[in-house]
Amino acid sequence: xxxxxxxxxxxxxxxxxxxxxxxxxxxxxxxxxxxxxxxxxxxxxxxxxxxxxxxxxxxxxxxxxxxxxxxxxxxxxxxxxxxxxxxxxxxxxxxxxxxxxxxxxxxxxxxxxxxxxxxxxxxxxxxxxxxxxxxxxxxxxxxxxxxxxxxxxxxxxxxxxxxxxxxxxxxxxxxxxxxxxxxxxxxxxxxxxxxxxxxxxxxxxxxxxxxxxxxxxxxxxxxxxxxxxxxxxxxxxxxxxxxxxxxxxxxxxxxxxxxxxxxxxxxxxxxxxxxxxxxxxxxxxxxxxxxxxxxxxxxxxxxxxxxxxxxxxxxxxxxxxxxxxxxxxxxxxxxxxxxxxxxxxxxxxxxxxxxxxxxxx
Numbered sequence: 622x623x624x625x626x627x628x629x630x631x632x633x634x635x636x637x638x639x640x641x642x643x644x645x646x647x648x649x650x651x652x653x654x655x656x657x658x659x660x661x662x663x664x665x666x667x668x669x670x671x672x673x674x675x676x677x678x679x680x681x682x683x684x685x686x687x688x689x690x691x692x693x694x695x696x697x698x699x700x701x702x703x704x705x706x707x708x709x710x711x712x713x714x715x716x717x718x719x720x721x722x723x724x725x726x727x728x729x730x731x732x733x734x735x736x737x738x739x740x741x742x743x744x745x746x747x748x749x750x751x752x753x754x755x756x757x758x759x760x761x762x763x764x765x766x767x768x769x770x771x772x773x774x775x776x777x778x779x780x781x782x783x784x785x786x787x788x789x790x791x792x793x794x795x796x797x798x799x800x801x802x803x804x805x806x807x808x809x810x811x812x813x814x815x816x817x818x819x820x821x822x823x824x825x826x827x828x829x830x831x832x833x834x835x836x837x838x839x840x841x842x843x844x845x846x847x848x849x850x851x852x853x854x855x856x857x858x859x860x861x862x863x864x865x866x867x868x869x870x871x872x873x874x875x876x877x878x879x880x881x882x883x884x885x886x887x888x889x890x891x892x893x894x895x896x897x898x899x900x901x902x903x904x905x906x907x908x909x910x911x912x913x914x915x916x917x918x919x920x921x922x923x924x925x926x927x928x929x930x931x932x933x934x935x936x937x938x939x940x941x942x943x944x945x946x947x948x949x950x951x952x953x954x955x956x957x958x959x960x961x962x963x964x965x966x967x968x969x970x971x972x973x974x975x976x977x978x979x980x981x982x
Contacts, residue, residue: 625670626763626827634845641848642735644671649847656850657941660813661982664769665846666834673738673759674819675731676723681751683726689748690720691873691894693883694729697722702790702808705881706873707744708889712897713869714876716741717861719808721792730804730819734863748889763822767834768846768854772815775838780805784816798833800826810851812858812980857940859908859949859979865919866906866935866949874898875951876906904932904951908979909963910943913972917948922966923974931956934965942982952976 622645631638636647647668649656659665677685686694692705701722707715716737721730733741738759749755767776773785780797784805787793792806797818804819820826835843852862861867861876873882874897884895911917917937922930937948948965956963959978964971 623671625668626822627668627670627765627831630831631668631845636845636847642671644735646671647845647847649849650845653847653849653853654941656844656846657853659842659844660769660811660846660850660854661942662770663842664767664772664775664815664838665844665850666838667766667768667846667848667851668764669766669817670763670822671735672764673733673735673741673757674762674764675733675742675745676728676754676756676758677731677745678728678754678756679752680727682729682753684751685745685749685753686720686729686731687886688888689745690718691878691883691888691891692720692881693885694720694722695886697725697729699723699725700791700793702792702806703881704790706867706878707741708873708882708891708894709744709869710890711869712872712890712893714863714867714871714873715744715869717863717867717878721804721806736864761822762819763827763830764817764819765830765834766809766811766815766817767838767843768809768811768815769813771841775841775843776816776834778837779833787816798830800829803830810860811854812860812982813854852936853938853941856936856938856947856949857942857980857982859981861906861949862936871906871951872897872902875902875904902954904953905957906935906949907952907957907976908947908949908981909965909974909976910981911946911948911965911972911974913974914946915965915967915970915972916946917950917965917967917974923950923952924964924966924971925956926962926964928964928971931963937965940981947977947981948974949979 923932
């Protein structure tokens with residue numbers, strides 16, 4: 622297993638550790654429910670240094686990004702970011718990602734999922750016929766997400782950048798906790814606000830930044846948060862997790878990602894996806910809450926009242942903020958509209974659920 626720059630910190634703090642995407646990662650510290658509540662009400666720190674980062678540079682960098690991603694990156698100006706996906710040739714998704722515009726038309730950073738770093742690099746490289754300068758900086762980049770309604774206010778004294786007024790999906794670069802060239806981004810995966818900070822994992826940068834964050838934040842209730850709460854937080858918001866809710870077999874239109882699928886340009890498989898948009902999809906990703914007692918899990922069958930399979934659960938949990946079990950899954954047309962009654966097959970028992978609007982929280 623690989624380590625992040627903060628692995629020893631997690632172990633010293635007593636985190637429950639486990640393998641995730643090839644990395645030794647913290648799953649929980651004080652418990653998922655407590656950590657979840659901390660982020661929703663105050664602020665918490667996630668080590669997400671396992672994520673992948675690619676730099677694309679040169680006069681044809683934007684052209685390459687436009688051809689491999691579904692969203693329209695030409696709309697980006699320096700300091701703005703965009704959620705997007707990499708469609709494959711078969712109607713599915715290679716990965717979802719965030720595109721950061723470092724310098725308009727010249728330099729971009731792509732942030733991809735940890736489990737897909739090599740896959741995405743090879744995929745994008747296969748389209749690089751014009752000699753775009755590409756750098757995989759994943760192993761030398763550290764990334765912390767400080768999330769929650771009080772995160773920016775808590776960390777403002779550590780930087781001269783006005784992080785409290787960074788609008789959603791924008792970023793700035795500068796000094797943070799005395800470390801230069803830190804990219805501070807108003808993004809995250811929790812729905813509770815906050816920032817993500819990218820910096821070069823060299824010298825003592827990781828030690829300096831981690832210590833500074835907790836020195837100023839701990840007296841104000843800041844806590845380290847593991848991947849367990851990261852998952853419950855994102856699920857309450859209806860955010861897709863690659864490998865669960867979207868993958869190589871799921872269309873962005875089926876997944877409700879039509880808003881990042883722009884047919885104002887040509888991209889991988891765009892003609893087939895446009896045809897799919899015109900003809901409609903036969904299933905779609907929906908949110909549902911359990912009516913009967915039970916927790917839906919990834920891979921459980923979704924059935925109709927007659928017991929016929931009409932879909933599959935992609936994510937599910939007992940939502941800490943709601944006190945009820947919720948899930949996401951693909952459901953065939955006919956029973957995927959709001960308030961439709963569906964049934965989740967939980968170990969041979971058909972438990973009633975209801976399709977609801979997302980986000981759940």
